Amino acid sequence: MFKVGGVRRDIDDDDIPWIRKSLDQLKPALDMFKGAVMDDPVIHARTKGVGVLTKEKAIEYCVVGPTARPSGLAIDVRKDDPYFAYDWVDWDIVVLEEGDVFAKAAVRILEMYESVKIIEQCLTKMKSGIVDLKVKELPPGEGIGRAEAPRGEVYHYCRSDGSNFPARYKVRAPSYTNIFSNEVAVIGETVADAALILAAVDPCYCCTERVVVINHDTGSEDVLFENDLVALSHKKTEKIRKEMGV
Structure with missing residues (x-):
């Protein structure tokens, strides 16, 4: 888990074989899950063409992450502004064009394969070294940071007065932008589909409400x-x- 100055725990050499074995066991499960969702005609009938968010509207509403990528926007902070080791490994941004509920589900499923690729490469390329700088005090100043969270770009702002308590801290979660796109995605759809369209965005209400x-x-x-x-x-x-x- 991340903390100021690094991470709380290291990955020992003894952990790597277990992680690789877990990934090998995960791959068949991913294949089964992918087939169960993406090849099911009932799911196709229920989700394809439903709750379409066009590329133009996705840009207008500033959506991010797996709400943007199903609408043809190839945006991902890990590619656009690489941090950590993301520019040291090979992986692809999953982009679809349909913008409907099915595309949103498909992007998330296909991104799981990219996550496995990233982890496997990190296990191979990871070097030994310090994982925590043991930061005890923060100097006065301010800073911003952003990362690609599961729902998209998460943005942090922090201002320090030199004490161990932030003078100002602001977080903009991805749901804060994504959830508003629902007001255009539901236009022309049935009431029965409204909940499905909203669920496809995977909103975090505690981040926004x-x-x-x-x-x-x-x-x-x-x-x-x-x-x-x-x-x-x-x-x-x-x-x-x-x-x-x-």
């Missing part, structure tokens, strides 16, 4: 919706500007 603030002293709960969060953001920004004298 609301915040519940619990008062530990009283046990009361305050639910904060969009307008509340915007107001808090403005208030926090104004406080930071005053502290910085801008």
Whole structure:
């Protein structure tokens, strides 16, 4: 697992044979799963041509990850802005053109094969060395970072005042952009298909919907919706500007 300064655990040489064996066992299961989904005429009838998100609308709504790639957009942070070892291994961006529910499922299935390829190459090319720099303090400053999460690009912003507590931390999860594309993908579809079309985006509601603030002293709960969060953001920004004298 990632942490500031590296990762929490190393992969020992003794672990590699077990990982390779697990991958070998996974491949037939992937083939079976791929056939069960992609060759099933019932699934084809239920998902093909349903909930189409065109390439133009995908660009307009700024969708990312496996919501964008089924609509013909070859975007992936691991290729566009390589980090870690992604530019040291050979793998392909899976892109389809149909933009429907079936394409969204197919992209995710085919990407599992690419993940296996990446892991196998990493096991071969991985070198020994330090895995954790043991960072104890963060200097004052700010930084941004982005990575390709399972649902697409996740974006982090952090500002430090030199203490061990972030002065400001902001995360933009991929669902924050992807989920809004549903409002165009469902147009002209049946009510029965609405849930299926939304599920194809695989939204994470806890990343996008609301915040519940619990008062530990009283046990009361305050639910904060969009307008509340915007107001808090403005208030926090104004406080930071005053502290910085801008």
